[in-house]
Amino acid sequence: MPIDRRQFLAGAAGASASLLTACAAPTASNTAASAPLPFLVGSPSEALIAKGKAPRVVVCGGGWGGLSAAKNIRQMAPQAEVVLLERNPVFFSCPMSNKWLVDIVDSQFLTHDYLQVSERHGYRFIQSEITQIDRDTKRVHTSLGHLDYDLLVLAPGIRYGYETWFGNDRRAAEATRARFPGAYIPNAEHYALKRALHAFKGGEWVMNLPPPPQRCPPSPYERACLVAWWFKTHNIKGRITILDHKDGVRPIGVGFREAFRDLYGDILTYVPNAHVQEIDPFAQRIKTSAGDMKFDHAVIMAPHQAGDLAWKAGAVGTRPDGKPTGWADVDNKMLTMKGDDDVYVIGDAVGQVSPLPNFLFYPKAGHVANAHGRIVARYIAERLAGRAPKVELPDNLCYMLVNGSPREAIAVQFDYRINDQGILEQAQIDDNDRREALVSEDFRWYARMMGDLFS
Ligand SMILES: Cc1cc2nc3c(=O)[nH]c(=O)nc-3n(C[C@H](O)[C@H](O)[C@H](O)COP(=O)(O)OP(=O)(O)OC[C@H]3O[C@@H](n4cnc5c(N)ncnc54)[C@H](O)[C@@H]3O)c2cc1C
Known part of the structure; x- marks a missing residue:
């Protein structure tokens, strides 16, 4: 029997259940009634929304990284106007999708409503295709119109290099x-x-x-x-x-x-x-x-390569031979694009962050993307408050189901630190002992992540 979302939430750990309840409580300022409309009848050649006095942060891409950034920027920098641009009407999770392929979880388990969460937290979700990013004029062009920004967060995920x-x-x-x-x-x-x-x-x-x-x-x-x-x-x-x-x-x-x-x-x-x-x-x-x-x-x-938007923004790095690295060139601690401090890049699109051969890149994981979203939100909040942000690093945790009956999983955990030479280091702990307890941990992890992104 596939597990549906209601059973799953009912069975989730107390900690995550209370997190969901706490986060779900609406406040006077973020109820649906006061939220701006998400579906705009725009025109590609006109401004999508007029820019007011509030600093505007435009988040490009509503996946694991972008959703986390949008919500956390609203919470940590309430004075900012936050707009999330995403092409899909509904969120679909890749994590847990292997279990869905073999009917261990159902489709509802993977999909979530963008609109509800944006209304709850008071950021603006606009379903549109981003067609161009012009950093000189600080303008994002979409299928519905253009949007000016003060700060940009790029969370475009990946694209395939079939060529x-x-x-x-x-x-x-x-x-x-x-x-x-x-x-x-x-x-x-x-x-x-x-x-x-x-x-x-x-x-x-x-x-x-x-x-x-x-x-x-x-x-x-x-x-x-x-x-x-x-x-x-x-x-x-x-x-x-x-x-x-x-x-x-x-x-x-x-x-x-x-x-x-x-x-x-x-x-x-x-x-x-x-x-x-x-x-x-x-x-x-x-x-x-x-x-x-x-x-x-x-x-x-x-x-795999950084998603199209990283290429459109000119964020993709260049190798010594002049060819593109395929990934966004960022400051490895502040996650700003090299050469443009007003653009942050998070999640899978991020390029090499360490010269150490057993590390090089953060794992391209939803857990990391989610942490990146929170981290850049704090950086942005500090910056808007006129303070210098303190460096924060993500962690990573990943469970993999290897057996369907009995259900057994294995796991891996990564931790990051900056060493005395200022280089980012990665510590990896593999948990190779397949067992049922890790399956429950996996479901609790997913409940925590979905609670974090959608409650
Ligand atoms: C089978 C599978 C299993 C996985 N399991 C795990 C796991 O167990 N744990 C884990 O931590 N991670 C897991 N991952 C990895 C995880 O899905 C990714 O690391 C995560 O989605 C990265 O987040 P992101 O925000 O960088 O990109 P995404 O989540 O891909 O978000 C990018 C968003 O940008 C939008 N976008 C892109 N271009 C445009 C445009 N031009 N206009 C408008 N919108 C645009 C896309 O529609 C998308 O919603 C798994 C992935 C797969 C495929």
Whole structure:
């Protein structure tokens, strides 16, 4: 039986339940009646909303980072006008979506209403496509009109770099994305993947992992485990091959390898150092440095890059050879864009923050994006109050379900500090011992996160 949101909230920890209740209480200034309208009949060539005297912070992207930033800026800097621009009408969570693929949770569990939370906290949610960011004039252009800002928070998530494989061959790139979506950007791809899994009758199921950094590095392994569990519990004669660009499973490598071997050893093969060289979506073949194979279905993950908006804002860094790094170049402590202190970048789009080879990038995780939103809110509040903000760093925590019956998970925790040389360091603790207790912790974590973003 899938768990629905009501059962889940009822079963959530006392701490998170009381958090939800406390946060949900409306105040006189933030009730729905006093909230501005979210659906504007704009015109792309006109101002979307006139700018008043209050400092205006425009948050671009309403995912894990942007939602956290919008709410926290309103709470920490109530004098600011906050506008959240997001293309989707409804929030869809990638975390927990692997469990949704195999019917452990239902769709309601992943989706949330943008409007209610914006009304509750008094920021303005406008559903629109951001088409251009002009930093010289401090103006964001959207499908509904333009918007001037004093401070900008970019939280655009990721985009796929299909051109790495397909160059200008759009037909092949589009066929790959349409027929074999990676489902790492919400949410139409997730529905397509779920349909493909539920219709799968047997044969070769292939999944690739792109070169790092990628969004949520452990989640493809979780997905492979749950697909294998689905095959077993539905008597589907399928074989799963994981083609990993990396030379080994990480993070939580021991825990995942044990799950692959002990639970799915007869149907799951893990292949390291499998660099994708060619994909033919029509003949259903994939060629990698570790060998070629034909597939009946594939979950094809093109390399990840910072979302389009980071490119539109000119925030993407450049390598010594002049090519783009693919990720936003930021001050690693203040999260401001290099060369423009009025633009903050948060979440998955953030580029390299440390020279240490075992770290380099913050994990591209919702937990980190949520913390980034809170951190830049505090930075902005201090700045608007005329004070210099104190540096804050995120943490990260991630649970991965590896077995559906009994439900068992493994986990990883990351902590960050600044060392004596001023360099950011990462400490990683893998919890490889798969057990049911971690599944309950996972659901409590998600309740806390959703409570934080939507209550
Ligand atoms: C299968 C899977 C499992 C995962 N599991 C976990 C987990 O267990 N724990 C965890 O911490 N993380 C997990 N993650 C990672 C997590 O989803 C991301 O790290 C998180 O979403 C990043 O937040 P973000 O705000 O940077 O980007 P997003 O959440 O992607 O938000 C970006 C937003 O910007 C909007 N946007 C982009 N461009 C435009 C535009 N031009 N106009 C208007 N709007 C725009 C998008 O619509 C989107 O809503 C998982 C991811 C996947 C795919």
